[in-house]
Amino acid sequence: MTCFIASHLFDYKNYYILLTVKFRYHPLYLFVLSLFVITGGLHQLCAQNLSFELKVSPSVNMVFNTIEKYQNGLVQYNFSQLNIDADMTWDLYVGANTSTQDEWDEDMRYSNSGATPDVSILQLRFRNAGATSQENGFFPLQDINNPVYIIGSAALNPEIACGNVGANAAGDYITSPGCHQFNLDMLIKPGLTYRPGLYKLEIVFTLVENL
Amino acid sequence: MKGKFKFLLVAALAACSVLSAQTALEDEEYSYVTMDLQGVLDLTMTTSPQVDFSFKTIQDYQNGIIKFNAVQLEVDATVAWDLYVYAAADLWTQVESFSTNGAANLPPEILMISSSVDNTGVDGAAIEVGPALQSLRGTTNAGIVAGAPAAATQFLAGNLGTVEAGVATDAEAPGTASGNPSTHKFRMNYALYPGVPATFNNHGEMYAGAALDLSLLAGNTPDYAQAGYYYMEVVYSLVEDL
Known part of the structure; x- marks a missing residue:
């Protein structure tokens, strides 16, 4: 005792x-x-290590105050950087966490006309020197319940060596930044159908052991 | 001693297997995004803001002058919207008179307007403007108070009242002029029909249902317009669907 x-x-x-x-x-x-x-x-x-961290400010504010911005969208280059350190094969996926699935959370409403924005108007791009992301270019964000896999999938995947699309081999961002480091770009293109207001959402990046 | 070593080895393997049987390793990071969608309403006049009418001949007085596409307007909006028009005063302003006789007080209603966008037939209480010429209403006749429309206001698009865009027809949906030229671009025609003498009573109306009669205005004797130089301001107001 x-x-x-x-x-x-x-x-x-x-x-x-x-x-x-x-x-x-x-x-x-x-x-x-x-x-x-x-x-x-x-x-x-x-013990094995599987971790990553965000570099650069994780908070982004996009202001749409002209018709051109609404129609053409706003791009935030390198809004964040993901650094991965893994001792085993891994998966990486991303999704939006909101109160109502597939919709932005509303903080303030400026008008009664229009619908609540869909999370898919936010698009992400994962870039690294090895071009290992399975999503080529910008892709629409989805709810975290239906995430987009950047590396791997929900199933067990074979090990893919660095330098290939979907590379999930062990390593760290210091020795192999081309495969274990991602620079993130964000594009929001609302169009003219959504209700003016102040909205927010949380983007969840999940790094998980490949099982 | 050998037995103890075996025991320790077994224990070590068991411990390792326990450690290995833990759930999959996982790490998460979060990024927060705020999006400020500010309402945008842009009304652009692509033509000259001044439209001049000059009556120099009897034919001009008798037949009147109509100016097609005198004003072109473009609307870009991110919210449902209405567009209405009214004269900024209840009388034309006389800058200079060319004669000593005639009535100097001319109502805005002598100016006839029409729009390329047909807003007639839309349900609602306000007055709708379409391709047919109608008298432009002065501030009082249009019911304008502090710039706000009323049931007597002439709407080029939409109508009085707040309704969700797309649910009813008394509001125009968000969009751009380039993307929606049939509903977001307006070509306005202006016309003046003085007649001889210049009573303006062959067209238009003094107010709803009453023919134009300059003698109805105080100080107007006789009932025809005094030769002179006049101006008037026409207000186009783009507002969120109200």
């Missing part, structure tokens, strides 16, 4: 000292200590 409580109070090093004092010559001590040391070491041995 002491051990159980101690495991919540101390880190591994302190835990070892506590056990030494209390169970110095007990056979059970050797078993527990051995198991603990081994699993701790194995945790380091077996």
